[in-house]
Amino acid sequence: MNNIIVGLGEALWDMLPEGKKIGGAPANFAYHVSQFGLESCVVSAIGNDALGNEILDVFHEKNLKYQLEKVNFPTGTVQVELDAEGVPCYEIKEGVAWDNIPFTEALQTLALSTRSVCFGSLAQRSKVSRETINRFLDTMPDGEGQCKIFDINLRQNFYDKEIIENSLNKCNILKINDEELVIISRMFGYPGIDLQDTCWKLINKYELKMLILTCGTNGSYVFASGEVSFLETPNVNVADTVGAGDSFTAAFCASIIKGKSVREAHKLAVDVSAYICTQSGAMPVLPETLKKRLR
Template sequence: MNTDIIVGLGEALWDVLPEGKKLGGAPANFAYHTRQFGFNSMAVSAVGEDKLGDETLAALEAKGLGYNMARVPYPTGTVQVTLDDNGIPTYSIRENVAWDNIPFTPELEEIARNCRAVCWGSLAQRNVVSRETIHKFLSAMPSDGGRLKIFDVNLRQNFYSEEVLCDSLRQCNVLKINDEELVIIGRMFGYPGLDMRNKCWLILGKYNLDMLVLTCGTNGSYVFTPGNVSFQETPKVDVVDTVGAGDSFTGAFCSGILKGMSVAEAHKMAVDVSAYVCTQSGAMPVLPGSIVNRM
C-alpha cells in the first residue's frame, strides 16, 4: 500500500441545494482538493445499502477520488441546504444515518498506518460508533515523519460537546477554526473575555499545537504557529455560494505544507483556492491549472 495517503475522515453526504443535490461532506471535500494537488487522497466514511449509496460511490469514482466506504444498514446521509441572499448556507442535517455508523475495520487500520495527513471534524463524532472509529484511526497513525492530524472543528447545529472538542484538540497537531466557532469555544472553555488573537495563542499553547488556522470570512484569515502569525486578506470575488470553501482552504493549506511550502506560502495558496471555490457552485469544482501549477 502507498505510504503517503491523505484521508478525509467522517461524514459523506449529499447536499440538497435549491438547484439539485451535490456530493458533499467536509472530509470528502478536503480529500478531493488534496487530490487535485497530486496526492493519493481518500474519503473514508460509510454509506447506506441504498440508491444514494450507489450514487455516492459512482460520484467519487467520476471525480477520481479514492474511497473506503463501508456499506451499512442505515440510510445514506443527506443535508438540506438553504442559501441566503449572499450565498451563505444554512444546513439541516439528517440524523442516525450511515456516516454516524462508520465501522473500524482491518482495512481502515491499514490505511491509518500508511496515512500522512488526516482531516476530521466534530460533526462525525455526534454518534459514539463513528467517534470511536475516528479515535482508533488516529491512534493507529504513526506519530513520526511530520504527519498532519488536522482537526477542522466544523460546528453544526447542536452536534458537539465540550468532551468531543477537548478529545480532538488533544489528538490533533493542526486546528482549523472560524471566527464564529472561536467565540463558541471561548465561551464553552471559560475564556470569553479574551480577544480573538489571544484566544488563538492560548489554545495553541494549551494543546501544544504546531499550527492554528483561523478563518474570518471576508475579514481575512490567520495561521498561528509558535511565536509567529501569518495574515492574509480575503480576495473580493463574485460569490456563487460558500459551500465547501473552508474545506478547500484546508485541503490547499495541507497540500502546500506537505509539498514543502512555507506557512505563509501555503496560507496564500489556501486563500486563493477557497476564493475560487466561492465563485463556483457546489463544494467540488475543478481548480484551474493556473492555481494547481503553483504547487
C-alpha cells in the same frame, strides 16, 4: 512513511436549491488534496441505497479514492438553504450511514499508511463513528511532517465540550472560524474577546503546531511557532460558500506536505477557497493556474 492523506468522517449529499451535490467536509477535503497530485482517500460509510451508489459513481468520475463501508442506515443528506449572500444554512439528517462508520481491518491497514488526516466534530456526534475516528487517530504512525488536522466544523447542536477537548488533545493543527472560536472561548471559560489571544492559549494548552483562523470576509490568520500570517479575503462574485473552508484546509495541507512555507501555504489556501466561492457546489475542478503552484 506512506504519504496517504485521509478525509475522515461524513460523506453525503447536499440538497441545494438547484439540486443535489456531493458533499461532506472530509470528502471535499480529500478531493481537493487529490487535485494537487497527492494520494488521498475518503473514509466514511454509505447506505445500501441509490444515493449511496450515486456517491460511488461520483467518486469514480472524479478519480477519488475511497474506503466507504456499506451499512444498514440511509446515506446521509443535508438540506441546504442559501441566504442572499450565498451563505448556507444546514439541516443535517440524523441516524444515517456516516454516523455508523465501522473500524474494520481494512481501515486499520489504511491508518498505518496514513501520513495526514483531516477530521471534524460533526461525525463524532454518534458513538460508533466517534470511536472509529479515535481508533484511526491512535493507529496512525507518528512521524516528521505528520498533520492531524481538527477542522472543528461546529454544526447545529452536534458537539459538546468532551468531544472538542478530546479532539484538541489528538490533533496537532486546529482549523476554526471566528464564530466557532467565540463558542469555544465561552465553553472553556476563556476571559476577554481578543481572538488572537485565545488562539495562542489554545496553541499552548494543546501543544498545537499551527492554528488556522478564518474570519469570512474579514480575512484569515495562521498562527505557527511564534509567527502570525494574515491575509485579506479576495473580493469575488460569490455563487455559494459550500465547501470553501474544506478547500482552504486541503490547499494548506497539500502545501505544507510539499514543503511550502506557512505564508505560501496560506496564500494558496486563500486563493483556492476564493475560487470555490465563485462556483456552485463543493467539488468543482480547480483551474490549472492554481494546481500548478504545487508542482
